[in-house]
Amino acid sequence: MSEQYVARAEGLVKEFRLGGGRTLRAVDGVSFEVRRGETLGLVGESGSGKTTVARMLIRLEKPTAGRIDFEGRDITALRGSALRTAVRRRMAMVFQNPSTSLNPYQRVGDVLAEPLRVHKVGDAAERHRRVMEMMEQVGLDPAFAGRYPQELSGGQRQRVGIARALMLDPSLIVADEPTASLDVSVQAQVVNLLQELQRQRGLAYLFITHDLALVRHLSHRIAVMYLGRVVEIGPAAELFADPAHPYTAVLASMQRDPEHRIVPTGDIPSPVDRPPGCAFSSRCPLATARCVEQAPPLVTVAEGRQAACHFPGELRLGGELGHRAVPAPPPLTLPDSELLTLKKGG
Amino acid sequence: MSEGLLETASAPSSKGAREDALVMRDVRVTLPTGKGPLRIIRDATFTVAKGEIVALAGESGSGKSTSIMAALRLLPAGAQVEGSIILDGQDVLAMPKRHLRHLRAKRARLVFQDPWRSLHPMKRIGAQLVESARTADPSLSRDEARRLAEQMLTRVGIPEPASRMNSYPHEVSGGQSQRIVIAMALVAGPSVLFCDEPTTALDVTTQAQILELLRELNRELGLSIVIATHDLDVITDLADRLVVMYAGEVVEAGPTAEVLARPRHPYTWSLLRSAPGSHRPGERLHTIEGRPPGPGEKLTGCAFAARCPSVHEVCRSVRPEPRPVLPGRSAACLLTEGYGPITTGARDE
Numbered sequence: 001m002s003e004q005y006v007a008r009a010e011g012l013v014k015e016f017r018l019g020g021g022r023t024l025r026a027v028d029g030v031s032f033e034v035r036r037g038e039t040l041g042l043v044g045e046s047g048s049g050k051t052t053v054a055r056m057l058i059r060l061e062k063p064t065a066g067r068i069d070f071e072g073r074d075i076t077a078l079r080g081s082a083l084r085t086a087v088r089r090r091m092a093m094v095f096q097n098p099s100t101s102l103n104p105y106q107r108v109g110d111v112l113a114e115p116l117r118v119h120k121v122g123d124a125a126e127r128h129r130r131v132m133e134m135m136e137q138v139g140l141d142p143a144f145a146g147r148y149p150q151e152l153s154g155g156q157r158q159r160v161g162i163a164r165a166l167m168l169d170p171s172l173i174v175a176d177e178p179t180a181s182l183d184v185s186v187q188a189q190v191v192n193l194l195q196e197l198q199r200q201r202g203l204a205y206l207f208i209t210h211d212l213a214l215v216r217h218l219s220h221r222i223a224v225m226y227l228g229r230v231v232e233i234g235p236a237a238e239l240f241a242d243p244a245h246p247y248t249a250v251l252a253s254m255q256r257d258p259e260h261r262i263v264p265t266g267d268i269p270s271p272v273d274r275p276p277g278c279a280f281s282s283r284c285p286l287a288t289a290r291c292v293e294q295a296p297p298l299v300t301v302a303e304g305r306q307a308a309c310h311f312p313g314e315l316r317l318g319g320e321l322g323h324r325a326v327p328a329p330p331p332l333t334l335p336d337s338e339l340l341t342l343k344k345g346g
Numbered sequence: 347m348s349e350g351l352l353e354t355a356s357a358p359s360s361k362g363a364r365e366d367a368l369v370m371r372d373v374r375v376t377l378p379t380g381k382g383p384l385r386i387i388r389d390a391t392f393t394v395a396k397g398e399i400v401a402l403a404g405e406s407g408s409g410k411s412t413s414i415m416a417a418l419r420l421l422p423a424g425a426q427v428e429g430s431i432i433l434d435g436q437d438v439l440a441m442p443k444r445h446l447r448h449l450r451a452k453r454a455r456l457v458f459q460d461p462w463r464s465l466h467p468m469k470r471i472g473a474q475l476v477e478s479a480r481t482a483d484p485s486l487s488r489d490e491a492r493r494l495a496e497q498m499l500t501r502v503g504i505p506e507p508a509s510r511m512n513s514y515p516h517e518v519s520g521g522q523s524q525r526i527v528i529a530m531a532l533v534a535g536p537s538v539l540f541c542d543e544p545t546t547a548l549d550v551t552t553q554a555q556i557l558e559l560l561r562e563l564n565r566e567l568g569l570s571i572v573i574a575t576h577d578l579d580v581i582t583d584l585a586d587r588l589v590v591m592y593a594g595e596v597v598e599a600g601p602t603a604e605v606l607a608r609p610r611h612p613y614t615w616s617l618l619r620s621a622p623g624s625h626r627p628g629e630r631l632h633t634i635e636g637r638p639p640g641p642g643e644k645l646t647g648c649a650f651a652a653r654c655p656s657v658h659e660v661c662r663s664v665r666p667e668p669r670p671v672l673p674g675r676s677a678a679c680l681l682t683e684g685y686g687p688i689t690t691g692a693r694d695e
Contacts, residue, residue, distance in 0.1 A: 045549040046520070153637055154406075183405035183576060188620040188631035195630070210550060213579075217622035217631075237627060254550055255623070258583055263554045266505075267519045327618045330610045331683040332656050 005033040006172050006204045007057060007091075012066035014052050024272050026052045028228035029066075031298075034172060037198065039205040041219030041236065043212065043251065045268050048225040050208050054174045057206065058091050059083060071171065089119055092165035096177040098157035102149040108135075108160055109145030115167040130167070138163045138193060155186035162193065166201075174206045179214065191218060212255055216240050221304075224248050227279035228271055230298060234305030244307035246284045246315040253317055260319030278309070286311055366432070367538045367570035368394040368417055373429035375409075375416050375594075377641075384641040386412045388594040388649075389429070391668060394538070394587075399564050399571040401585035401602070405617075407638060409594040410574035414540045417572070418450055434537055452482040455531035459543040461523035464530075465515040472511030475499070475530055482534030491533070498529040502559060521552035528559065532567075539563075541573040545580060557583050578621055582606065590614050593638045593649035596668055600675030610677040610684075613650045648680070656681060 014027040027049040034040045042050045055061040095101035112131045135142045138159045179187040223233040232245040243249040253262040264283040281291040298308040375387040387409040394400045402410040431438040434453045475495035499507035502525040545553035588605045590598040598611040609615040619632040636653045647662040668676045671684035
């Protein structure tokens with residue numbers, strides 16, 4: 001376990017068989033690593049394969065081809081008790097919708113004790129103690145242990161989802177849009193919690209989201225997927241400041257002033273009939289005949305950065321890197337005396 | 347509450363109803379239940395001028411979607427609506443059912459969040475567009491309606507519209523479905539388009555395309571657009587004016603850029619401050635502790651008092667009305683600079 005990374009995917013492929021002898025290649029040769037204690041953001045449009053990648057990494061889905069290493073061990077084909085001890089105890093998932101990923105008939109305390117019970121950790125008293133500790137740590141009132149999920153707010157439910165993922169003290173958490181169903185003010189609380197837990201426990205996150213401001217905020221590195229492939233991977237700040245792949249440039253431009261946006265035409269192509277060349281060529285403003293015919297491989301374009309484009313860095317961004325100006329606080333004055341007298345009078 | 351107050355609160359609408367696409371005045375939506383009434387909208391007042399894009403912004407439960415549903419009288423049976431709603435110059439609350447149907451088919455159209463659920467899965471796209479056009483204008487012949495439908499599909503950027511007319515909704519992508527839903531609204535020739543979170547179900551690039559389309563339609567057709575959203579990016583990109591709602595009340599309103607740069611209500615400020623985009627990467631996000639009051643709760647003072655960073659003792663007992671605080675802007679906060687003197691006391695609920 002001396003490696004720098006906690007998990008590593010190499011050449012992952014996932015095919016789904018459709019009717020009529022056709023296959024859908026949802027993931028097409030994806031390689032990346034998640035380093036210890038880092039957040040790797042995974043972004044891409046719906047249908048780009050990011051959720052399938054995450055599900056393969058955590059072994060909820062068996063890869064058609066490729067290899068997954070986790071904590072220094074090849075887990076691609078593990079089964080049974082080996083899978084349970086090497087993977088299930090050390091990786092966990094936080095789901096998008098806390099309302100559907102929690103059993104409505106299970107009290108919060110039981111939800112949290114279940115992972116311990118399944119993996120036979122401690123006795124009942126020990127488990128109870130751990131549940132109480134964990135609730136404290138994720139900012140849930142321990143009195144909620146006896147409540148059912150529907151008695152909690154959305155933010156509290158997502159705290160339960162996070163606490164459940166942490167019960168077995170994993171080293172990697174896969175979070176699939178964990179704040180997408182939450183309001184902005186509640187989202188901020190959950191994001192802060194995730195970052196605190198990361199600092200305290202040295203957790204690594206694979207964080208899937210379509211919220212660009214959020215992924216930029218909390219990722220150390222970002223992998224951008226398009227139609228089943230990683231088109232660019234690198235440090236978050238550099239990716240947004242100076243994107244190498246035109247699709248990344250399109251995404252990064254959404255964080256800039258409206259006049260500097262690059263809005264592509266058309267839609268993501270179908271993964272059933274993959275175009276032979278670059279998958280983005282049909283929407284790319286730079287595309288040439290070469291892009292249409294020849295798929296560009298993912299190559300190193302700078303220190304720690306890789307991109308799959310024949311013309312990396314050529315689609316430049318205009319304008320300032322969108323950093324939403326922090327609004328000035330509203331000027332507040334003391335309520336006028338009339339109001340105070342009114343209050344006293346009433 | 348006194349008449350004088352009403353006038354100041356709704357100053358932007360004083361030009362008269364003819365120039366406004368929508369005037370909501372002291373609208374109150376209550377849903378009686380066994381456990382007591384749910385106050386979903388608590389005296390909301392705002393106007394949408396003709397040709398204007400107004401965003402109703404707020405978190406879930408703030409009443410933004412309900413305001414749209416109330417304007418079209420599409421609330422669930424049993425919901426009680428008080429106040430006055432003038433849509434396209436007509437009194438929605440006093441209107442007979444038949445007129446209401448015509449208004450909804452022709453003058454004021456609604457686009458939902460999820461385009462898949464707005465389209466009939468078993469009917470061809472062309473047939474749905476033709477039906478929409480002919481419901482709005484029964485004098486159209488089938489052929490005329492088809493030509494109009496094709497024109498509108500072209501207008502919203504659907505490639506090969508003639509062959510798309512023969513497709514079923516499951517054969518088109520999410521972004522295209524939302525364009526088709528917008529085309530379905532446009533064939534009726536509406537003057538107001540209501541959009542309830544129109545891009546929430548879509549990808550970032552598709553969202554950018556749809557927002558661009560809405561802006562073009564607003565400019566070219568003079569369409570008034572009312573959009574309910576929680577997404578700051580959508581608001582920044584699209585809206586001329588912003589109406590911020592909280593717990594069923596309008597807490598702040600004004601031109602978008604001004605409100606975003608210099609909010610006057612502590613809630614607006616707290617909300618803007620909690621967005622990840624206004625922080626340095628990795629920095630701890632500002633949060634708003636607690637959560638909004640539920641619709642079943644009876645409020646004594648300001649709805650935001652329990653979470654407000656600058657709360658004063660009076661805020662808990664005196665209800666702030668929206669007042670003009672700057673030219674073209676209003677806020678409902680007793681403490682904000684420019685807020686006029688108080689003439690009313692406790693909340694009349």
